[in-house]
Amino acid sequence: MSKKFNIATLMLATSLAFVACSNKNSEDTDTKENTAVEEKADETKDTAEKSKEDKKTEVEETTDDDKDKLEENNMDEESEEKDKEEIDDSDESSMEGNVVLHRAYPDEASRSFTNVVVATSGDKIVNAFIDEYQYFDEDENYQGVPNSDKEFGQGAKEGKVLASKIENKQPYSESMxxxxxxxxxxDNYNAVTDFVKGKTITELEEFLDENDDEKIIDSLSGATFKSTPSLLRYVVDASKDDSYVIEGNADNPEDIELRYALGAPHGDKSFANAVIAVEGDKIIAASIDEYQYIEEGITKQGEDSDFAKDYADSKTVLASKLENNDLYSDLMKEKAKSTTSIKDNFEAIENFVAGKTISNAKEGEAIETVSGATLVDTAGYLQLIVDAAENAINK
Structure with missing residues (x-):
């Protein structure tokens, strides 16, 4: 794991910042055209006829004035609508990025808790990340995820430890x-991620439809695990899943690299991971999530899964906070009076680092507030992102 940098010393507390923008269009003056009517008095004309002509002139003048005002009001409305459209277009373009990170969790039960993050640009996959968390016997000497030796570890059955396969790639590979x-x-993870790079989602869907599992394994250079076809499907499914996405802008999206770190930014009851897209020394986009044992939590690895056999309590499951956004945010509101959801907090932190160089993020860059984030441990999540940005995934 990477060397820790003390962002927390640069930030004692974070607060919710609200930014309000307003547009004001004004059209201050109404012009009124007066019509003067000159008539030569004809003393021989009947007085009643003259009165009738005067009334006709007054009606014409009033009608002209109303017409002018109506035309001006219409122009004002059209101008305001045009300004609104220009503002909307500007906001939309400023929010769009040419790299999108999609975080997703497979919609099927298995022996592992699989984490997939896919980077897309347009209709192409430009990179992908896979890790799997699995329970191992304590005497197998696998390094547990952060907080395994603290309260979080109590969620596993006695004698079991939850571990990241990437963090334990050497002992896991030996056992294989x-x-x-x-x-x-x-070799197997890279076979999948290298295969999808540069391909369109449609191309990959067609490949999966046209080939059975054996042909899929044969087509992916270096892949031998039986789980390879499933991992490939997980990546393709994630690329189409917009449930948890974050955007960024790269000079060349196909050159981005994905980096990864585990940490414990929020107490001892959970652990988190960060997957970061970097280009050179710049953070393009960051995706974070946190995992905790939650009673009756939402997860694909519930009671009926092989993974669930190693829960200390089958009703208290390992759950993603993003997937349990409503449930966890309600707990935050009840216990800490929080008004911002966990998902929105994570997004505020992710948006804060987008476009920063790794060195600037590492130094903290005078961080005093992250707009939109209300978590007391915001500094811890920022540190996790820095750790990930400096931790290249070994090929």
Whole structure:
């Protein structure tokens, strides 16, 4: 793991910032055209006829004035509508990025809790990340996820530890070789991520439709694990899932690199991960999520999954805070009077780092507030992003 940098010393507290913008269009003057009517008095004309002509002139003048005012009001409305459209277009373009990180969790039960983040640009996948969390026996000497030795670890059955396969790639690869496997863990992960790079989502969907699992494994250079076809499907599914996305702008989207770190930014009851898209020394986009054992939480790894066999309590499941945004945010509101959801807090932090260089993010860049974030541990999540940005995933 990367060297920690003390962003927390630069930030004692964070607060909710609200930014309000307003547009004001004014049209101050109404012009009125007066019509003067000159008539030569004809003393021989009947007085009643003259009165009738005067009334006709007054009606014409009033009608002309009303017409002028109506035309001016219409012009004002058209101008205001045009200004509104220009503002909307400007806001939309400023929010759009040419790199999108999609975070998703497979919609099926298995032995592992799989985490997938896919970077897309337009209709192409430009990079992808995979890690799997799995329970192992404590005596197998796997390094548990952060806080496994603290309260979080109590969510696992006695004698079991939850571990990241990437963080334990060497012992896991050794165990696969002992079972007859010919490739390492990273060989298999890289076979999947390298295969999808530069391909359109449609191309990959067609490939999956036209090939069985055996042909899929044969087509991915370096892949030997039986789980390879499932991992490929997870990546393709995630690329189409917009439930948890964050955008950024890269000079060349196809050159971005994905980096990863685990941490414990919020107490000892949970752990978190960050997946970061970097280009050179710049953070393009960041995706974070946190995991906690939650009673009756939403998860694909519930009671019926093999993964759930190692829960200390089958009703208290390992759950993503993003997937449980409503439930967890209600708890935040009840216990800490929070008015901002966990999802919105994460997005505020992610938006804060987008476009910053790694060195600026590392130094804290005079961080006093992250607009939109109300979490007391915001500095901890920022530190996790810095750790990820400096932690290249070994090929």
């Amino acid at each position: 070789k002992q079972a007859g496997g010919k490739a390492s863990l990273m």
